[in-house]
Amino acid sequence: MLGLSLLLLLFGGLAIDYWRGLALQRELAAVADSAAIAGASGIDEEVYRATGAVILDPVRARDLALRSIAFQDVDLTDVEITIQSDGSSVTVELEARLELGLLGVFVEQDDPLAVGAVSSAIPVIVP
Numbered sequence: 752m753l754g755l756s757l758l759l760l761l762f763g764g765l766a767i768d769y770w771r772g773l774a775l776q777r778e779l780a781a782v783a784d785s786a787a788i789a790g791a792s793g794i795d796e797e798v799y800r801a802t803g804a805v806i807l808d809p810v811r812a813r814d815l816a817l818r819s820i821a822f823q824d825v826d827l828t829d830v831e832i833t834i835q836s837d838g839s840s841v842t843v844e845l846e847a848r849l850e851l852g853l854l855g856v857f858v859e860q861d862d863p864l865a866v867g868a869v870s871s872a873i874p875v876i877v878p
Contacts, residue, residue, distance in 0.1 A: 756790065776866045778866065779825065782820060783869060790815050790832065790834070790841035793805065793812030794876075795811075796808075806838030809838065816843055827846065828846050832844075844869045848866070849864040850864075851864060
């Protein structure tokens with residue numbers, strides 16, 4: 752009976768930690784999406800006015816993406832924002848760590864679980 756109780760506790764811990772990890776990944780995906788969209792709105796206005804070309808200003812795009820991330824209340828361990836050299840897109844990569852809860856009692860946990868999300872966006876002028 753004790754063995755069955757421990758097994759039930761182990762599977763319960765696995766299910767809870769799995770759903771916590773999934774919820775964190777979905778939250779990171781939403782933050783990465785909003786940051787990529789914010790970054791993609793950082794077009795180079797001088798180039799657009801002179802030529803009509805829609806390209807990103809790397810400094811402005813990075814700043815807008817970082818401000819979008821900072822506005823969210825998420826504890827991140829790694830943030831990487833990449834703007835293509837031709838200014839055609841912005842990619843946001845986020846990573847966070849998740850400490851195991853009940854499952855951590857049964858397994859050796861030297862490092863927390865790493866959860867990440869990646870999102871890309873392109874600048875588009877909508878008529």
